[in-house]
Amino acid sequence: MHSTSTRIPGPGEKAVSASVVVVVAGVLVGMFLQQARFSPAVQVAGALAAAAPASVGRQDLLSPWPAGSAPMGASEAFSAATLSDKIDGKAELYLSAGFVRLDCQRIRMGADPDSWIEMFVFDMGTPSNAFSVWSSQKRPDASDAGLADYSYRAENELCLVHGKFYVEMVGADARPSTLQGAEGLARAFVDRTAVTEHANMGSEQALFPKENQIPGSVALVSSDVFGSDRLKSVFLGRYKEGADEVTLFMARRNAPANALREAADLRTFLVQDCGGKEVAPKGFQSPGIADAGRTHAPSAGALTIVDMGGGFDAVFVSGPYLAGVHQAASQAVAERWADILRRRIEGGPR
Amino acid sequence: MNAENPEALTPRREFLRRGLQAAAAVAATGGLAAWLWNRHPPGDFSRQAVFDPRRDFSPRVGGPRMSIATGHDRSRMLDGALKALGGIGRFIAPGDRVMIKVNAAFATPAALAATTHPELAAALVRLCRAAGASSVLVTDNPINDPASCFELTGIGQAVRQAGGDLFLPSTGAFRRGSLPGGKLIRNWPVLNEPFTGITKLIGVTPVKNHQRAGASMTLKNWYGLLGGRRNQFHQDIDGIIVELAMLIRPTFVVLDGTQSMMTNGPTGGSLADLKDTHTLIVSTDPVAADAYGSTLLDKTFRDLPYLVRAAELGLGTADFESLHPIRVEAAPS
Numbered sequence: 001m002h003s004t005s006t007r008i009p010g011p012g013e014k015a016v017s018a019s020v021v022v023v024v025a026g027v028l029v030g031m032f033l034q035q036a037r038f039s040p041a042v043q044v045a046g047a048l049a050a051a052a053p054a055s056v057g058r059q060d061l062l063s064p065w066p067a068g069s070a071p072m073g074a075s076e077a078f079s080a081a082t083l084s085d086k087i088d089g090k091a092e093l094y095l096s097a098g099f100v101r102l103d104c105q106r107i108r109m110g111a112d113p114d115s116w117i118e119m120f121v122f123d124m125g126t127p128s129n130a131f132s133v134w135s136s137q138k139r140p141d142a143s144d145a146g147l148a149d150y151s152y153r154a155e156n157e158l159c160l161v162h163g164k165f166y167v168e169m170v171g172a173d174a175r176p177s178t179l180q181g182a183e184g185l186a187r188a189f190v191d192r193t194a195v196t197e198h199a200n201m202g203s204e205q206a207l208f209p210k211e212n213q214i215p216g217s218v219a220l221v222s223s224d225v226f227g228s229d230r231l232k233s234v235f236l237g238r239y240k241e242g243a244d245e246v247t248l249f250m251a252r253r254n255a256p257a258n259a260l261r262e263a264a265d266l267r268t269f270l271v272q273d274c275g276g277k278e279v280a281p282k283g284f285q286s287p288g289i290a291d292a293g294r295t296h297a298p299s300a301g302a303l304t305i306v307d308m309g310g311g312f313d314a315v316f317v318s319g320p321y322l323a324g325v326h327q328a329a330s331q332a333v334a335e336r337w338a339d340i341l342r343r344r345i346e347g348g349p350r
Numbered sequence: 351m352n353a354e355n356p357e358a359l360t361p362r363r364e365f366l367r368r369g370l371q372a373a374a375a376v377a378a379t380g381g382l383a384a385w386l387w388n389r390h391p392p393g394d395f396s397r398q399a400v401f402d403p404r405r406d407f408s409p410r411v412g413g414p415r416m417s418i419a420t421g422h423d424r425s426r427m428l429d430g431a432l433k434a435l436g437g438i439g440r441f442i443a444p445g446d447r448v449m450i451k452v453n454a455a456f457a458t459p460a461a462l463a464a465t466t467h468p469e470l471a472a473a474l475v476r477l478c479r480a481a482g483a484s485s486v487l488v489t490d491n492p493i494n495d496p497a498s499c500f501e502l503t504g505i506g507q508a509v510r511q512a513g514g515d516l517f518l519p520s521t522g523a524f525r526r527g528s529l530p531g532g533k534l535i536r537n538w539p540v541l542n543e544p545f546t547g548i549t550k551l552i553g554v555t556p557v558k559n560h561q562r563a564g565a566s567m568t569l570k571n572w573y574g575l576l577g578g579r580r581n582q583f584h585q586d587i588d589g590i591i592v593e594l595a596m597l598i599r600p601t602f603v604v605l606d607g608t609q610s611m612m613t614n615g616p617t618g619g620s621l622a623d624l625k626d627t628h629t630l631i632v633s634t635d636p637v638a639a640d641a642y643g644s645t646l647l648d649k650t651f652r653d654l655p656y657l658v659r660a661a662e663l664g665l666g667t668a669d670f671e672s673l674h675p676i677r678v679e680a681a682p683s
Contacts, residue, residue: 073498084581087617088455088493089562092584106457106502118458137614139622155621156461170619172459 061105061119062192066184068110069117075105093136094122097222098129109181117182120168121189127199128220128233130166134159135219142216145183148190149199152216158182163195201235207250207344208237214245225249226313226326228269231262236326241333247326248341259322263315266322267304270313276306281335303338305331314338318345403527403540407551408599409441409634416633416673418642421680424608425473427630431604432477434676435632441601442550444482449548450474450514451600453555453571454490454505456617457498463556463609464618465499468508470606474554475514489517489544490574517544524577532593534586539577540597553636554604557627557643559615563587564654565647566616567640568603569595591656595636595665605631605639607646631675637666638673 009017061075076086080099084091094102100123109115124130127149134150137159142152148167151160156171158179167189169182205218217238225231234251253259270276281303304315311327312334323341328334417434419427432438442448452466460467471488478486488509492499496518500506506516517523524539555571562584563570572594573580583590607629614623627646633639637660641651651657651668661668 084584085493088581089560089566089584089587090614090617091581092562139613139620141622157620157622168619170458170462173461174621 061103061121062185062188065107066188069107069181069185072106072108072116075103078102078104094124094133096224097132098125099123100125107181107185109178114172115175115178115181116172117178117185118170119185119189120170122166122168124164124166127161127163127195127197128201129222130161130164131199131201132220132222132233133166134161136221138216138219140216145186147183147186151186153179158186160186160190161199162190162193163198165193165195204235204250204252207341208235208248209239209340209344212240214238214240226266226269227274228266230265230269234322239337241329241337244329246328246333246337248323248337249326250321250323250341250345253320253322256317256320259317259320262322263304263317266315266324267306270306270308270315274308276308276313279305279307279331281305282331303335305334307331316342318342321345400526400528400537401542402530403525403535403542404529404597404599405545405551406599407549407601409601411440413440414674414676415635416631416638416642416670416675417678418675419630419632419678419680420628421630422608422628422682423680424467424470424606424630426680426682427608428470428473428477428604428632430678430680431630431632434678435602438477438481442478442481442483444484446478446481446483446549447547448478448483448486448550448552449544450478450486450488451551451553451571451574452488452490452505453566453574454496454499454503455493455574457492457494457502458617458619459502460504461621462618463611463624464558464616465503466505466554466556467606467608468504470554470604471505472508472512472514474552474604475509475512478550478552479513483550486514487517487544487548488514489519489541491519491541491577492574519544519577521577529593529597532596534583534590535576535593535597541575541577550601551598552602552604553598553600555606556609556611557605557607557646558611558618559613559623559647561615563591563656565640565644565649567643568605568636569640569656569660571603572598588656588659592659592663592665595656595660596663600634600636602632602634603636603639605633605643607631607643610643610646612647630680633670633673633675635666635670635673637661637668638670638675641668642670642675 059075060071065071078086079101080095083094083099083102086102086104102120102122104118104120106116106118109117122133124133131150138152139154142154145151145153145158145160148160148162151158156174156178158169160167167186169186171178171182201220208218219236221234221236223232225234234249237248239246239248253262271278302316306313311329312331313324313326314334315324316338323345325334325337328337414435417431419431421427450471452471454465456464458464475486475488488505500516500518509516519541523541523543525542526537527535527540528537529535553568553571555568558566560566560570569591575598607627609624610627611618611623612625629646631639631642637657640657644651644654644657657668660666667673
């Protein structure tokens, strides 16, 4: 019996079929190209939102207000999608560190209309995220405010970490009365806001050598460490080295294998993306030191030195710790600080 | 015929049946797609005709193009810098209707230098009025609520007292525009209404660090002419600043480096972020002004990719020394 399924298509049918396939493929390619192209215009759905007021917060940030303070208006609330409506290009700093929500409100201090404070309460999700944004913005001449988990004063500003919250009090001026008002607001916030976990970075901070450390310089950087989008959550500490500065870095990972993998990523970044030139270590006193001329794939205990053409970086792994030196003035300086840091880590807590 | 060879006709009938089914499926799919396709994206701008939003107010007459004043008093530095370029009368003629684009992005006090200093805004208004301007309109589309921004920065009161008018943008002030040659400003709401009848445009803004762009100066200041969800342009911050340089050719710009925000920009927050740099730049070339401004932030124009690209596109020169800037020292107050 004749069957349609066994009939061989003629040349014309084949040509038509091929044409249809080509057209469909062309449509698919066109759709892909169109979708891949960044076109903000298609997102005009929220076109009017920028002109609209920010969302009103749930309630006053403090209730009742401490004596002498009163709100100038309702609180405002911002999500990750709207944070830049409040702080523009600075939003990236918070978003990359795990930002959840911002509540803020302006508060008048006393009867003087020019004396006011804007209070920003950032919910950063975790205490370490809050510490990260606090430490990475800490002003050089800041003084310890003795509040909450971590805090500092810097002229007209008071900043603190309370559990998962990073709080900024920005005064309209630096008068003592304004700063005292900010401190009162901060104490009230800490007293009235329960947190399940406090920020305590003491174990990591303790591993950094104290000698020549620039006070208050230990910071937790959440992302894009040294410009590498693969390097995240790394502690940095700055040190005086003669007339120069040098930066030590350290990050504890879940397992030594993860630290090794990230060390390899960092080496690749420094050499391939930044144009650095790997050189053989000269005097690092550690087992497993890489020999001159060897390909220096990171291994436990080995030191990778990269000449960045204006400074030297060093990378090593000790147990679960990825660590090293950034922007040392010479190879000798990089190796010496790497050795100091390695000894601290190997003698410190696990 | 069918009776003679019915089997031979079966494939033809099958072909026709399947062909009709396929055609129906294609028609249904196409119809559904046409029904779902939103030819007009949401928003009041969507049904307007798209316009060319470029504005060219650049001066037509020759003369020095850049001056750099040093001192402490913003008004005196502005006065000195403008006199070095031939005086305000070189730029503003009697009867001109002037728009001043300030940076009022944040509802923060003037002391934090995150916004145009009210004294400088007021000084510009007074100079334009003295030159015979029939109106001086001061505007910005701030990041925060416009009314709060103009009042808490002090710009609002200062401008009113100096004889200027404020324009606080509302939704209707914007119009959808597409920048010819632009990749980002396409079908995008651009501030339009206050430009009606305007004959001269001045930009005035402080020197600031910017976490995303590296620096916020006169070119970034035009960002305040954009409406909509413009924060998505942060995905390509250099690209949007270059397009803003293509969008606007001002009469001149004033870059205030009396204090420069060295870190934590563009909002700052602490007086500790500021450094006294005692400089004010006036230029008809915003690229040159920003290139000089970058030095106040301990950078060079090469650290700011948008300046490099703007210069490559011929939107100005990053080699500000080639303009032979006139350096003046403002007398202390």
